Amino acid sequence: MxxxxxxxxxxxxxxxxxxxxxxxxxxxxxxxxxxxxxxxxxxxxxxxxxxxxxxxxxxxxxxxxxxxxxxxxxxxxxxxxxxxxxxxAHVEQRLVVAIDEIYPERIMAEVFAEFAEHFPHVELELLFPMMEDVSRLVLTGKADLGVMWRQEILPTELGFQTLGWVPIKMVCGKHHPLAKVRVDWEDLKRHRQILVAAHSDGPEKQRLRVAPEVWWVESHWVILQLVRQGIGWAFVSSHVIEASPVAADLVIPELQFDDFDLPVAVELVWHKQRPCGPAAKWLRQRFAATRI
Amino acid sequence: MxxxxxxxxxxxxxxxxxxxxxxxxxxxxxxxxxxxxxxxxxxxxxxxxxxxxxxxxxxxxxxxxxxxxxxxxxxxxxxxxxxxxxxxAHVEQRLVVAIDEIYPERIMAEVFAEFAEHFPHVELELLFPMMEDVSRLVLTGKADLGVMWRQEILPTELGFQTLGWVPIKMVCGKHHPLAKVRVDWEDLKRHRQILVAAHSDGPEKQRLRVAPEVWWVESHWVILQLVRQGIGWAFVSSHVIEASPVAADLVIPELQFDDFDLPVAVELVWHKQRPCGPAAKWLRQRFAATRI
DNA sequence: GTCATCTATCTGTTTTTAAGATGGTATCTA
DNA sequence: TAGATACCATCTTAAAAACAGATAGATGAC
Known part of the structure; x- marks a missing residue:
């Protein structure tokens, strides 16, 4: 026995x-x-x-x-x-989700905590690419779902849905020339702008470009480090600024022009032709249910 | 079903x-x-x-x-x-072994690799105290077995058995005054000696003391770092010197007096009254079977 | 002491599991 | 293409295991 x-x-x-x-x-x-x-x-x-x-x-x-x-x-x-x-139940064995860093981390953590409870057996891969890279990953099948900025031109193969709006702030270092003045549009053009870099070269990459002189950086967190050093100014979503360990050394200057806090739409993106399994469906609904 | x-x-x-x-x-x-x-x-x-x-x-x-x-x-x-x-089989759930750093690591690794195969379910704790601290741990029951230098006076409650002899070398830094001369006993007294420190204060602690001016350090590895800086000289077992990452910066000077390489006896120590389980018994035999 | 509750064990019954036999199918060879 | 071989599913029957119910002994609460 x-x-x-x-x-x-x-x-x-x-x-x-x-x-x-x-x-x-x-x-x-x-x-x-x-x-x-x-x-x-x-x-x-x-x-x-x-x-x-x-x-x-x-x-x-x-x-x-x-x-x-x-x-x-x-x-x-x-x-x-x-x-x-x-x-x-034909639940996916594996789910790849690409999320732009502008999506608030706190909400993301909540969503995936619930996800883990509902689908404890799904292997999850989270990618954090930049901007258009998200749609590229979803388009090529390397990711099942994407969360990203709204793009003007989105490939027709992709379905999308707006999750909410993230306010974007202009930010610079404490000792930057723009820190102490009421900034107008022309001031911005005179200083180096630090922009988010994406691997893919699309028109979207240039959309927020204001200054002639720019640097491209692939991480919001590194951008803030550079901004803190006075290397330039940047447009960054406010939750990234708040959560940053260098927040104390950063300044969000007053703006002379029509209260610029350009809200950027955050979209949920998926591939229309690829069928969604239960886990992906659940995630889509869960993301949609949580307004930012 | x-x-x-x-x-x-x-x-x-x-x-x-x-x-x-x-x-x-x-x-x-x-x-x-x-x-x-x-x-x-x-x-x-x-x-x-x-x-x-x-x-x-x-x-x-x-x-x-x-x-x-x-x-x-x-x-x-x-x-x-x-x-x-x-x-x-009344195998111990847990075994605590205290080993002095002078015991060669390579042999120790072999022994415990075999131990893991024979007793995969025994939780093992390895301690590396200094000198007399080993016997103190075994005496107070905090360790089941000990491996240590021979001590002149060992508490009668402890049983022991010689495992072998480890050669001790005098070592100093490349640029130390003693590095380039044939060293005699009086030379040693004139420079700072770095000794192994033990928590307990026994006569053993002073046995290898030669110089009036000494530092106590609780790790052989740190001792070699200090010796390398020219802070003093030390008696250290040769395998520790060889295995040291700073070996290249160390010198083992020629000695004028009767080829001092004081072999220190390494002893296996246990408490006579505490019964040994199969795992401890096996370890004792395995240690004894491996002459250094 | 009495009562309620617990565990071990016995007995007969039910359920589960295993072996053996049989038939159908895929693969290889002549 | 036919035959041989090795494979799997299924059926039947026999063996084994698991189960419920009953009982007896033991323990702790009252």
Whole structure:
């Protein structure tokens, strides 16, 4: 005879309830069944799991230790069944989501925390490319879903939906010449602008370009580091500025022209022809339900 | 009906052999048994594990995935049984070994590699205290076994056995005044000696003291760093010097007096009254079998 | 002491599992 | 193309295991 899952189940429940009878009740079996199962298990293992001295059985040291192992095995069975159910429901084995850094991290974390609960068996890959790179990844099938800035021209193969608007602020370093003046449009043109760089070369890349002199940087966080050093000014979404460790050294100057806080639309993007599995569908709805 | 270990076993073996019949032979069962077990498992999980199109069954994508899970579960069963056997054999759950740094690391690594194979279920804690601290740990029960320098006065509660002799060399930095001369005993007294520091204050601590001016340092590796800087000279076991990343900057000067390479005896130490379990016994024998 | 509750064990029954036999199918060879 | 071989599914029957129910002994609460 060999250690079976039923034996382990009886063992674990008995250890939890502290009584074979109670375990039998919880398992909808007769008390004798549980009693013999545990007895058999003990014989198989060659040691006593419970001490039957008193009224109710108590775990021996070996029992304590093996209880941990038994729980692991039973958990793994649940896990296996969960994975099987995912297959049954045609849940994706793997989901790749590309998200622009302008999407607020806090909300993202909430969404994916829930996702992990609903789809514990889906392997998730999160990419953080820049701007148009998101749509490129979705277009080429390297990502299943994308979250990105609204683009004027989006390939027709892609479906999209607006998630909300992220306010964009002009930001510069504490000691930058623009830090202390009311800035007008011409002032911006006179200083170096630091822009988000994307791998792909599209018209979108230039949309926020104001100054003739620009640097391209592939990370918002690095941009803020550069801005802090006084190397130039930049348009950055406010939540990135707030969450930045260098926020204290940054200034959001007053603007002379019509209160520029250009809200940028954030879009959810997917490929129309590629069918969405349940996990992707759920994510789409969840993202859409959370207005920024 | 529920997923059972026998089913998983049949599944895994069938996947490994690529044939239900072969799996049946390996399991010493009839082919029909394996066939129905896998069939039942598939029904339980609600999906096909194998595709029966061709001559021999091949895993479906779901089968591939679930094979990993099944293997984990079966491995954990083996593990559980292993832990149980340890209890049966009264193997220690946990073993604490205190080892002086002068014991050669390479040998130590070999010994514990073998130990891990023989006693995969024993939780091991390795401590590296200095000199007499080893015997203190063994004496107070904080360690089960100790490996240390021979001490002149060892508490009578401790049993011990010599493992071998480690040659001790006098070492100094490349630019130290002693580096270029034939050193005599009086020379040593004139320069700062760097000694191994122990937490406990015993006579042993002073045994290797030669110079009036000394520093105490609790790590051989740090001692060599200091020696390299020319801060002083030290007695250090040669394997520590050789294994040191700063070996190139160190010098072992010629000695004028009777070829000092004071071999220090390395002892295995245990507490006489505390009974040794199988794991400790094995370790003692293994250490003793390996002469340094 | 009495009562309620627990566990171990026995007994007969039910369920599950295994083996053996059979038939159908794919693959290889002559 | 026919035959041989190895494979899997299925059916039937026999063996084994698991189960419920009953009972007896033990423990702790009152």
């Amino acid at each position: 060999t250690v079976s899952l039923d034996q382990l189940q009886a063992f674990v429940i008995a250890a939890e309830t502290g009584s074979f009878s109670a375990a039998a009740r919880r398992l909808h079996k007769a008390q004798s069944a549980v009693s013999t199962q545990i007895s058999n298990l003990e014989e198989d293992l060659g040691l006593a799991l419970f001490s039957r001295a008193g009224r109710s059985p108590t775990l021996t040291p070996a029992g304590e230790r093996l209880l941990l192992e038994a729980r692991v095995i039973l958990d793994r069975r649940e896990h296996l069944i969960g994975v099987a159910r995912s297959f049954e | 529920t997923v059972s270990l026998d089913q998983l076993q049949a599944f895994v073996i069938a996947a490994e052999t690529g044939s239900f019949s072969a799996a049946a032979r390996r399991l010493h069962k009839a082919q029909s048994a394996v066939s129905t077990q896998i069939s039942n498992l598939e029904e339980d999980l609600g999906l096909a594990l194998f595709s029966r199109a061709g001559r021999s069954p091949t895993l479906t994508p779901a089968g591939e995935r679930l094979l990993l899970e099944a293997r984990v579960i079966l491995d954990r069963r083996e593990h559980l049984i292993g832990v149980a056997r340890s209890f049966e």
